[in-house]
Each structure stands twice: as C-alpha cells, then as structure tokens.
Amino acid sequence: MIRSTPFWLAGGPPEGRARLHFLGICGTAMGAAAAMLQEEGWRVGGSDESVYPPLSTFLASRGVPLHEGYRPENLPKDPGAIIIVGNAIRRGNPELEAVLEEKRLYLSLPELLKLLFLWKSRNFVVAGTHGKTTTASLLAWLFAAAGKNPSFLIGGLPENFGAGGHKGNGDIWVLEGDEYDTAFFDKRSKFLHYLPEVVLINNIEFDHADIFPDLASIQLSFRRLVQLVPRTGRVFVNADDPNSLAVCEGSPAPVTRVGFGKKAEIPIRVVRYFEEGSEFEMLGRRLRIPLVGELYVRNAAMAVAAAVHGGVSLDTIAEKGLPGFRGVRRRGEVHAEVGGVTIVDDFGHHPTAIRETLRSLRLRFPDRRLWAIFEPRSNTTRRAVFQQALPEALQGADGIFLADVARKDQLPDSDRLDPRRVVEDLRRKGRLAFFEPDADAITAHLLTLVKSGDVLVIFSNGGFDGIQEKLTTALRQAGST
Missing domain, CATH: 3.40.1190.10 (Mur-like, catalytic domain)
Structure with a gap:
C-alpha cells in the first residue's frame, strides 16, 4: 500500500517505507548512498552493468542486492517502490524505459538526499x-x-x-x-x-x-x-x-x-x-x-x-x-608490493590530477623508477581536448603506457584522443612511452621492462579490466619461476 503522506516525511518503521531501487548502483555516490540507506532501515536494491571493485565488493559486503545488467524484470514488484536514477542512465536503458512506461515514481540521487x-x-x-x-x-x-x-x-x-x-x-x-x-x-x-x-x-x-x-x-x-x-x-x-x-x-x-x-x-x-x-x-x-x-x-x-x-x-x-587520517581508496593507494615492485592504484584522469599525483609519488618514493599506466576512459580524456595537456602531465613519470580509448566507437575520429600521438610526444620529451591496446597487452609488455624497485601507478576512473590484479599476478608468477 502506498502511503498517503510523502515517504520522505512519513518516517515510521522500516516496513512502512517505500522500497528504493537504484539504477546505476555501482556509481561511487549511488553505491555509498544505497548502503547508507539500507543501514538506516530502508529496503534497498539496484542494477548496473559496470560491476567492478571496489564498489561491487563493498555492496556485496553490505548485503545490498545487486543485478548485473539492466532488465525490466529487475524492477521491484511493489508499485510503490521509488526508483533512484543515476546520472549515467540514459534514454534507451531498458529498466528506465520500463519505469517511464509504467509511470513509476523516480528521483535523482541529489533530490532524494535533499528531501530525506x-x-x-x-x-x-x-x-x-x-x-x-x-x-x-x-x-x-x-x-x-x-x-x-x-x-x-x-x-x-x-x-x-x-x-x-x-x-x-x-x-x-x-x-x-x-x-x-x-x-x-x-x-x-x-x-x-x-x-x-x-x-x-x-x-x-x-x-x-x-x-x-x-x-x-x-x-x-x-x-x-x-x-x-x-x-x-x-x-x-x-x-x-x-x-x-x-x-x-x-x-x-x-x-x-x-x-x-x-x-x-x-x-x-x-x-x-x-x-x-x-x-x-x-x-x-x-x-x-x-x-x-x-x-x-x-x-x-x-x-x-x-x-x-x-x-x-x-x-x-x-x-x-590530521594524524589519524588514513586517506581514500584509489587515491594513491598501494594495491600490492611484489618482488620489490610497488603497484599504486589512482583514480586520476584529468591532466592536472595526473601531474600532481606523479609529483606526490616522487616525494613518497624518491630515487625509484616511476611508471604511469593510463586508460583514457572519462568522457573528457577520451576526447582530443587534452591531446596537448596529457603529454605534459605524464612526462613526470620515467616510463608511460597508454591504453586505447575506452568506448572509442562512440566518438568521431576528429573528436577522439589519439593515444599514439601522446606516446610520440612523450618520446620526443625523452621518456620511455608505449601504446598497447588493452590491459593484457600492457601487462605482457611491462613485464619485460619492470625491475625490482620500480613503482607502477595505474590511472583510471574505472575498472581498467582488472589490470591492477593482472599485474600483481603476473609479477608473482614471474618471481616464482
């Protein structure tokens, strides 16, 4: 039964609250909000197609039900459920289209926070x-x-x-x-x-x-x-x-x-x-x-x-x-240390953030060779707008690998970043620089170059096909042979 008073003012016991279903639940803010609301007694679930750590494992640890892939049947059967629509969700998404056709009540996450x-x-x-x-x-x-x-x-x-x-x-x-x-x-x-x-x-x-x-x-x-x-x-x-x-x-x-x-x-x-x-x-x-x-x-x-x-x-x-602050996951976070090689995971994707992170790592790991592995994945770095700025930012590393542009078929050639040109510009600046199409190719190539004492920093605002763990596994296997 749908309550006659607005659910964000009604309060009451958890069983009296509307069910919340998050479209795009593995977004960082969406996942955090879903877990928080479940902890507060709301009935929460959601769907996403980009399911990768740390959000996927975080949601699993909190017991938040998660559907991988978008399908109309993922929507709660309760017609009074509230659908929280993430900002990555676009028209054509099958769950969103079902929400609109069934005239379900939907809100953005910021609206939900404001009203609650x-x-x-x-x-x-x-x-x-x-x-x-x-x-x-x-x-x-x-x-x-x-x-x-x-x-x-x-x-x-x-x-x-x-x-x-x-x-x-x-x-x-x-x-x-x-x-x-x-x-x-x-x-x-x-x-x-x-x-x-x-x-x-x-x-x-x-x-x-x-x-x-x-x-x-x-x-x-x-x-x-x-x-x-x-x-x-x-x-x-x-x-x-x-x-x-x-x-x-x-x-x-x-x-x-x-x-x-x-x-x-x-x-x-x-x-x-x-x-x-x-x-x-x-x-x-x-x-x-x-x-x-x-x-x-x-x-x-x-x-x-x-x-x-x-x-x-x-x-x-x-x-x-200040002394007790422990930082943020994927912000200069040490993912693993294997055979004297340190793997650092970082969310950086804007040239300024990449430049400043590399400067920070120089101070944290002085006199060590620094490799930057970058995935052009954000909606800006996939574009040519940073074609000149990226080589300037990445030259703070001793060696650089660039992957191919994510979802590159969505952009015309004239608007798309050219990672091979970035590599050429870096080589002219005297840096070791390489283009490899994906995480597997980068891992295989980097394994022939990396030495004990090196620091590898992975720059991506997404999962990068699990390259952090692929490098960790490959280095362990290389060390055991």
Missing part, C-alpha cells in the same frame, strides 16, 4: 575540479574526531569510515559536491540540490567536455552554487586560483580565501614534505598530515578552515584529526 535529510541539517559542500573526495573525506573525519558524528556522502571510500555514506546523529552533513549533471531529466549540476550552508571551492578547470562546452559554462554553475549559500553561511575558496575567485564575486555570504599567495586571509606557510607526510603552518599552528604533496596540503588546509568554522578546535585537529 538535507532540508534539516548544516550542509558542508566540497566542490572543485580536483581534490573533492580527499577534502570531503578529511573534513568528515575532522568532525568525527571531534565527536560531532557527522553524516556524509562522498564519491569514494574513505579508509577511516570504510564507506562513502553514513547517517550520523549530529546536525552536520559533509557532501562531495560534483558539478556533473544530476540526471537525464535534470541537467543542473548535482551540487545545486545540496542546500549548502558552507561551500569549499578547491579549484576550477575545464572538465566534463561531454556536458560543458567551455570553462565559462562550468564557472556559471559554480556561481549558481555560491549564490545558494545563505548570508549566515560561508564560502572557502582557493586564494591562488583565479578561476575560483571569479565565481565568488558578488557572493551573498562571506568569502574566506585559503592559499599560499598574498590574497589569502588564511595563509598556508612553511611547507615541508617527507616520504611519509607533509607539514605546514596555518591559523597559528604547525600541522602535519600523512599525505605527501602540494595538492594534499591544499586539500587539508581547506578542510581545516571549514572544520574550525564548524566548531572543531585546532587542538583536536592537530593532535587527533
């Missing part, structure tokens, strides 16, 4: 092209370390929590604010649904070439986000990024600039890097994080500034919060 939770909480929205996941994870951890028991939804798996979503009993929500569109029926950026009290803007660059024509259109979306912050709220912005500063002009809420330069109201000073972490000064305190590199220092500084604004003491931050 965000209208009654203090929402800290972490936005920007790079560093959102790490900054949001660290901010949530700083609140947790202070005993504030925050709720959060993050597009990754923070190691401190073991899940990307959690409903706490405090009044704070931390949300990774993605500028990508909301759903096939709502082309606004997801973060515009999040009722922000505090916004953090790490940086703004051109990305998401499949939905944004240029940088100006991305900045327009960020301007709209800033305009949603109440006058009693606050915007924290990267003081060193003109693109970010520009979107804060005319903000109704106070703006605080955080960074290294002269424009910063909260300056970052006296930075030192070590193999095991970074140190810096801000707000009159010497702080240390177990992450290496400038990008991580910037992420930490933004999280610290927002946490202090949210009522966390600098003592707690310095003594308990």
